[in-house]
C-alpha cells in the first residue's frame with residue numbers, strides 16, 4: 001500500500017497496537033478515523049491528535065456495524081483503507097460457567113465484525129486496501145485462550161481467501177500477524193513480558209515501505225512459516241508451562 005495520503009478507518013485504533021498504527025499513519029500524513037467502545041480513550045486520543053475523527057461503536061453488534069458504515073458512506077465516503085484491528089482475548093476454560101457467553105462475544109468481535117465490515121466497506125468506490133490484524137496464535141494455539149486462538153486461525157484463513165478474491169476488484173489485502181506484544185489485551189499485566197508496540201510498529205513500517213502484504217515480527221515470522229513438526233514443538237513448549 002502507499003503509506004501516505006490515505007483516509008483510513010482503524011477499528012480499536014485508540015489503544016495498544018491500533019494506537020501504534022494510528023500514530024504511524026498520522027506521522028505519514030494520512031487522515032485517520034478511529035472507532036471503539038470506550039468514550040474516554042477516544043477523547044484522550046482526540047485531545048492528543050486533534051485531526052483524528054473518532055466514533056463510539058460496539059463492533060460486536062451487527063446494527064452498530066451497519067450504522068458505522070452508513071455514517072462512513074455519508075460523511076467519509078473517501079475512506080480508502082479499512083484496518084480490522086479491534087479484538088478481544090478471553091482467558092477462560094471450557095469448564096467455566098460463563099465459557100459459552102464469553103466465547104460468543106469473542107467470536108462476534110474477532111470474526112463476525114471483520115467479515116461483516118469487509119462485506120460493507122468493499123462497496124466504497126475508493127477502497128484500495130484492507131489490513132487484517134491476525135496473530136501468531138493463528139498458527140499455533142495457546143490452550144489458555146482456546147477460542148481466541150481459533151478466531152485468529154479463522155481470520156487468517158479468511159484473509160488468505162480475501163487476498164485472492166479481492167485482487168479482481170484491485171483491493172489489496174494485507175495481513176498483520178503480531179506475536180505477543182505488551183498491550184492490555186486479555187487484561188492488564190498479562191502481556192507485560194512482551195516487546196513494546198513501538199518495536200512492532202517500527203518493523204511494520206519498514207515492511208509496508210518494502211511493499212510487503214504479510215507483515216510479521218519476531219516469533220510470528222517463525223510461526224507463520226513453520227511446518228507441522230515445528231508447530232508441535234512450539235505447541236508443547238507454550239502449553240506445558
Ligand SMILES: NC(=O)c1ccc[n+]([C@@H]2O[C@H](COP(=O)([O-])OP(=O)(O)OC[C@H]3O[C@@H](n4cnc5c(N)ncnc54)[C@H](OP(=O)(O)O)[C@@H]3O)[C@@H](O)[C@H]2O)c1
Pocket residue numbers: 011012013014015016017018035036037038039041057058059060085086087088089109133134135136177178179180181182183184185186191194
Ligand atoms: N497484544 C498482543 O499480544 C497481540 C498479539 C497478536 C494479535 N493481537 C491483535 O491485535 C489487535 C489489537 O489488540 P491489542 O493488543 O492492541 O489490544 P487492546 O489494546 O486491548 O486493543 C483492542 C482494541 O479493540 C477495541 N475493541 C475491542 N472490542 C471492541 C468492540 N466490541 N467494538 C469496538 N472496538 C472494540 C478496543 O477498544 P474498546 O475497548 O474501547 O472498545 C481496543 O482499542 C487485536 O485484534 C489482537 O487480537 C494482539
